[in-house]
Amino acid sequence: MIALEIGWGTTLAIKALIVLAIVPLTALILGYVFLLKMMSHMQSRLGPMDPGGFHGWYQLIGDGIKFMQKEDIMTKEADRRVFALAPAVVVLSTFLVFVVIPAGPRLVVAPLDVGIFYALAVSSLSVIGVLMAGWASANKFALLGALRAAAQLIAYELPLVLAVVGVVIQAGTMNLQGIVGAQQNGEIFGWGGIGNPYILTQFVAFALFMIAAQAELTQPPFDMPVAESELVAGYMVEYTGFRFLFFFIGEFGTAFAFAALAATMFLGGWSVPWVHGSAADLLGPLVLFGKVMLVAFLMFWARFTYPRLREDQLQALAWKWLIPIALLNILVTGVLKVAF
Amino acid sequence: MKREIKGMLTGLGVTFKTMTKPTVTVQYPHEREDPPTRARGVIALKEENCTVCMLCARQCPDWCIYIEGHKEQRPPRREGGRPRSVSVLDRFDIDYALCMYCGICVEVCPFDALFWSPEFEYSESRIAELLHDKDRLGEWMATVPDPEPLEMGAEAKK
Numbered sequence: 307m308i309a310l311e312i313g314w315g316t317t318l319a320i321k322a323l324i325v326l327a328i329v330p331l332t333a334l335i336l337g338y339v340f341l342l343k344m345m346s347h348m349q350s351r352l353g354p355m356d357p358g359g360f361h362g363w364y365q366l367i368g369d370g371i372k373f374m375q376k377e378d379i380m381t382k383e384a385d386r387r388v389f390a391l392a393p394a395v396v397v398l399s400t401f402l403v404f405v406v407i408p409a410g411p412r413l414v415v416a417p418l419d420v421g422i423f424y425a426l427a428v429s430s431l432s433v434i435g436v437l438m439a440g441w442a443s444a445n446k447f448a449l450l451g452a453l454r455a456a457a458q459l460i461a462y463e464l465p466l467v468l469a470v471v472g473v474v475i476q477a478g479t480m481n482l483q484g485i486v487g488a489q490q491n492g493e494i495f496g497w498g499g500i501g502n503p504y505i506l507t508q509f510v511a512f513a514l515f516m517i518a519a520q521a522e523l524t525q526p527p528f529d530m531p532v533a534e535s536e537l538v539a540g541y542m543v544e545y546t547g548f549r550f551l552f553f554f555i556g557e558f559g560t561a562f563a564f565a566a567l568a569a570t571m572f573l574g575g576w577s578v579p580w581v582h583g584s585a586a587d588l589l590g591p592l593v594l595f596g597k598v599m600l601v602a603f604l605m606f607w608a609r610f611t612y613p614r615l616r617e618d619q620l621q622a623l624a625w626k627w628l629i630p631i632a633l634l635n636i637l638v639t640g641v642l643k644v645a646f
Numbered sequence: 647m648k649r650e651i652k653g654m655l656t657g658l659g660v661t662f663k664t665m666t667k668p669t670v671t672v673q674y675p676h677e678r679e680d681p682p683t684r685a686r687g688v689i690a691l692k693e694e695n696c697t698v699c700m701l702c703a704r705q706c707p708d709w710c711i712y713i714e715g716h717k718e719q720r721p722p723r724r725e726g727g728r729p730r731s732v733s734v735l736d737r738f739d740i741d742y743a744l745c746m747y748c749g750i751c752v753e754v755c756p757f758d759a760l761f762w763s764p765e766f767e768y769s770e771s772r773i774a775e776l777l778h779d780k781d782r783l784g785e786w787m788a789t790v791p792d793p794e795p796l797e798m799g800a801e802a803k804k
Contacts, residue, residue: 349664350671352671607658611658611660612657
C-alpha cells in the first residue's frame with residue numbers, strides 16, 4: 307500500500323521501539339484506570355484528583371518520576387549482579403509476550419505459527435526473574451515470597467495452558483492471527499453475522515484462563531507471594547527506585563498482555579464484524595484496546611473484591627479443581643471437534 | 647459449594663454497586679463539610695466569667711493551659727463596707743500543640759468560662775503560633791454554637 311522500501315533492520319528497530327513504548331504505556335493505563343480510579347470508586351472514595359488537573363491523571367507519571375529519583379539501595383549480602391538483573395528479566399518476559407499479539411491483519415510484530423504457545427512460554431519466564439530477585443536479596447521474606455511465587459506460577463501454568471488447548475483444538479491453529487481468523491469466519495449455527503467468538507463455545511476455558519491468569523499475575527486473591535501482612539512485600543521487599551518501578555511495569559504490563567491474549571482468543575481480538583482489509587488495520591488496535599479493557603475490568607474487579615486465599619487453598623484450587631476441569635474441557639472439545 | 651458461589655457473586659455485586667454510587671469523599675480544600683455542632687474543634691474563653699480559680703490548669707492532663715492573675719481591690723458595694731477583692735486574669739494561654747482535646751477543662755470549669763467551638767481551621771506553619779492567648783481564645787467565642795434547646799419537661803435554670 308505504501309510505496310516505501312524499508313529495510314528489515316529499520317523495520318525491526320521500529321517494531322522494537324513500538325513494543326518498548328507500548329509496555330510502560332499499557333502499565334500506566336491499567337494502573338491509572340483500574341488501580342487508582344476504579345478501585346477507589348469500588349471503595350467509595352475518589353482516588354487521586356489533583357495531579358494533572360483532570361481526575362489525577364498525572365499521578366502515576368509523577369510516581370514514576372519519583373521512583374527514578376530515589377536512591378538505589380542494595381543490601382550488603384545481596385548477590386549484586388543477579389539482584390540487578392532480576393527486574394529486567396521480569397520486564398523482558400512482558401515485552402516478549404507483546405511480540406505475538408496481533409492488533410490488525412498486518413499489525414503484528416511477529417506472526418509466529420506457535421503464537422499462543424510462545425506467549426505462554428515467555429510469560430512464565432518471569433518466574434525466573436522472581437526467583438532471582440528473591441534469592442539475590444539475601445532476605446528471608448524475599449526468599450519465602452519467591453518460593454511461593456515459583457510454586458504458584460508453576461501450579462497455575464498448567465490450567466492456563468490446558469485452558470488454551472481447548473481454543474487451539476477448536477481453531478485448529480496456534481497462530482494468534484489464525485485464531486482471530488477462525489473466530490471472524492466462524493458461524494453460530496450457520497449464522498455468520500458476528501463470526502463466532504470463542505467465549506460462546508469455550509466459556510469454561512475462558513473462566514479457567516481468567517482465574518489462572520489472575521494467579522500468574524500474583525494479583526489478589528492469589529497474591530501470597532507479595533502478601534504484605536505476612537511477607538512484607540515478598541520478593542520485592544529489598545527493591546527501591548527504578549528497579550521497583552520495573553516490577554510495577556512488569557506486573558501491569560503482563561496484566562495487559564494476558565487481557566490481550568484473552569481478548570484475542572475468546573472475544574475475537576482485533577476483528578470487527580463486516581470490517582475487512584485496510585479499515586481493519588486502522589480500527590483493529592482500537593477494537594482490541596476496547597476488548598482488552600473489558601477483560602481487564604473483569605480481572606481487576608475480582609482483584610478488588612476478594613480477600614487473599616491461604617497458601618494450601620491456592621494449591622488445592624489449582625490441582626483439585628482447575629486442572630481436572632481443564633482436562634474435561636479438552637476432552638469434550640476434542641470429541642465435539644471430531645463429531646462435527 | 648452453592649453457598650460459596652453465591653457469596654462470591656454477592657461480593658462482586660457489592661463492589662460493582664459501590665462503584666456506580668457517588669463516593670463519600672469530600673474534597674476538603676475545594677469543598678467543605680460543616681462539622682457537627684458539638685465537634686471538639688477549638689476551646690473558646692469567655693473572659694468575664696473566669697475567676698482565675700486554676701481548676702482547668704490543674705486538671706489538664708497535658709499541662710497545656712497557662713494562667714496568671716492578680717487580685718485587685720474594688721470599692722465596697724455599700725457605704726462603710728469592706729473593699730472587695732477581685733481576681734483579674736492577666737494571662738490565659740492554651741497551647742494547641744500540646745492539647746489533646748480531651749475537654750476536661752471545659753467540663754471542670756465551675757463558672758462556664760470555657761466552651762467548645764466546632765471551628766478547626768487554625769493550623770500554623772510555626773508550632774509556636776499554636777499557643778493561643780486570651781484575646782485569641784476570646785475571639786473563638788463568636789463561633790460557639792448556642793446551647794441546644796432543653797428537652798421536653800426539663801426545668802429551666804433560674
